[in-house]
Amino acid sequence: MPRDTSDLLHGTLDLLVLKALATQPMHGFGLCQWIEQRTRHELEIVDSALYKALHRLTDAGAIAAVWGVSDNNRRARYYSLTPRGRQMLRAEIATWKRYVSAVSGILETA
């Protein structure tokens, strides 16, 4: 059953957005689709949370937005990773891996 993003650990959504944008610039809806496809619809993103995350990352200078035209000729806002965002992504991934290995270490021994 799909889980709500509100269950996601704080910061996970930001990480996913950064990861998605590292592949190519995308608009908001594209991001939703990308994440849902990659998680085989395990995660269902709440749109308002996604946009808040995008704003957060924009203000932090990790991503930048420009207006572009979508595949089916709609004017859409495309987000892309800035050099700073790329750096942030690398750091976040490392942190995430350490976190996961620490938590799973506990879970496996218990």
Add this chain to the structure above:
Amino acid sequence: MLSPWLPRGIRRLFQLPATRARMARELDEELRTHFAMRVEELRARGLSRDDAEAEARRRFGDLEEFQQYAAHRIARRARWLRVTDWLAELVQDVRFAARQFTKARSLTAIALLTLALGIGANAAIFTVVHRLLIAPLPYPDGDRIVKLVVGDGNAPDQAMLAAWRDRARSVDAIGAVSVHALFLQDFGDTRDTVPAFITASYLRLLGLRPALGRDFTPADAQPGAPAVTIISYRKWQREFGGRADVLGSTIPVPDLDDRQYAIIGVAPREMSIPMSAPAGVSGKLRQATPAIWLPASLDSLAGSDVFARLRPGVAAAAATRELQSILDSEPPTGREPVRARAMRAQDFLDPREAQTVQVLFVAVGVLLLIACATVANLLMSRAWTRRREFAVRTALGAGRLRLARQVLTESVLLALAGGLLGMGVAWAALEIILTLRPPSLEHLDGVTLHPAVLFWTAGISVGTGILFGSAPALFAGARPVGDVLRSETRTASGGSAAQRMRSALIVFEIAMSLVLLVGAGLLVRSFVGLQRMHLGFRPQGLVATDVMLSFGREGSAADRAARRDELFQLLRAMPGVTGAAMGMMPGQGWRVLATLESEPDASGHSRSVADFAAIFITPDYFRLAGMSLVAGRPPDSLTWPRGGGNADPSMSPEVVVSQALARRLWPEGGAIGARLVEKSSGPFTRAGRSASYTVVGIVEDVRLPGGRDARWTMELYSPMPPRLFQLPLVLRTTMPEREIVSSIRRVVADFDRTLRGETGLLFGAILREVTVGDTYVRESLAPARFAMALLVAFSVVALVLSGVGLYGVIAYSVAQRTREIGVRLALGADAMSVKRLVVGGGLRLAMVGIGIGVVAAAGSTRVLSHVLYGVSPADPGTFVAIAVLVVTIAVAAAYIPAHRATRIAPTEALRAE
């Protein structure tokens, strides 16, 4: 789609500025697209339109909460962007301005130098004005401190002090100070042992607190109280290394007695005796700076310097009225009624000097105006040459406001840099002013650039920036773009408004410079006149000293005379001394509190004079001082009849009177052989005593370049009364000043030792003053030299600035008329006629400026009338000379570009644009 990988700077260039409405609209559009895409996708999966829309709404989450969040974020973001945009633009402006300045290096250098001179001179003079006229005393609320005097600056007596202390409401505290020394400290004598007595209220009165320890209390001054002292800050630093444990240690006060005094406090650094008169004009000896402060009661300090602190909001004039009315209401004591005054430090300033300072202040303000005009001119000509740049930027969408702001940024930046440099100039100028300052402006010593001056300077520089920045800014955006770009191919006609304004500025500059130059010229002429002035005596090699002698109570009059004679012979016998006589430096007689009365003439009529100066002499005084008698002979009798006053006319001592005194008492002549009666008055002599004299000669009036109070030109040259404890004498010497002063000191010190050994007294002979004739005359000239030097410096700077400005205007107009001049040359005009054309243009401006300047100067040099000697404020010679000078400078300034114009190659000129 616009590529997202374009560099950020470029992208921002094409982005529309973020406003609140635009950000809201964009977010709205983004979410609508998102919603539409979602519905599309759901319908593609087979949902009905209604179901798809409902599902899309569910997937969006809490819409209401998001709307609130969005509104909040947009508001915050818009605010932030406004600030960063503004800062970014400012940085852009500043960087742009800096680039512009480095591109036009010489122009920037001239502008900076001009501003630095204008602002620097202003700050320095303002510091002086501030110290002299606005806040003369370096204490907190220093303007509330007044000195209480009676009559012509005498100290109030015990009864007056008691009455004021008990009844005066206009003052907070009355205190007194007395330096326990007639000792005058030499230059270079750094003894820190001079004691001074103060009342317990003294520190508080100055608005000060001890730097360490406690203040005196009235109990400290009670008889039998333990011996305590507050030491000076300097002594604390030098002898106690500034240690806190100095409190409680004891020191001796050798000048006073052999007790040990416990240190209870350290005086603050700025503690001193305000408004104390400079000690003589010798410049070699100064009043001692006390190092040891001792407690005393107000009563015991009657007759010394008395100060009071005005209550807040009370004017000195109101205090004067109250103090006077208290004295008037006291029961009569048989004493003559006296005039009481509460004097501020400003009141001690010679009115002529105050006026000089004010004249300088106005002059330096004019100089600043000239500096501003020069810089405005420079910037305007540059703005004009940059009109194409401005037009292009306008065409590219730069707002007029943005352009004006850019120009303004440049000017303010320039002004601030000029202000910064100006601080350096101010510092240097202040040093120069302090070096030149006349001795009477003694309390200028130690003045530093004041915080108020920093504000003043910052104010001037920013004000100047806005003032001259506005001129180019105004017309930077004032012309239609197409016009400028089109007119670029032809020249000049469009610039006529700007050219007119620049010409007006030049005319103004020349006129103001002329006013300053005329003022300076008048002062120079006056100064030259002063140096050639007939003084009535010969100051070269003349030295006057005054020695105070103590003989103990036993000494008879004959004894004293013998002692005096002994010292006189010793001084006279010094090597390098060619002659000696009793007497004082001419013009430095003592004031006598007495009235001189001429004997009734045939019709029973007599005249009297209350203010006169007495000089005690021996007969060869006049020859020694180089003074010539206009009538009669020097006295040959030196006898002073026993008992002072006498009724026997045949016994009356012979005296010589100055021309001024003779004119006053015997306006019809007949002074020689006439008799005079001196009737003592005032608090210091027993009333009713009188002496009579026979006039045997009239001597020329002594005049000094610094001017003399007319009252004291009435001089009586008489034999020395036997009661006096002083030996005033004049010497002729061939020795240099420094050597003669130290010889005199040595002889007097030796004599002092001998006398103390014989009498067992604390002192025998004290050298009070040494005045060297040349220095005396030079220092009398100092105020005139001070004003002259500064005004000359200002006016020369003003002239240079005007010259530079005129050169700029002419050079620019030549550049503008390159084509026209080229055509003239091509058509066969010779170099001379072209030069005439260009120089003539400059001369026309100069003539208008000179015309206006002459009128302005004629109207304003009258303020100098009190300072001038031997030259009228409307002196035609000076006016003509200065006008010629300005014309010369104008021709020179115009000639350089004129010469350049003749070398324009016609073919180039035609191709030029």
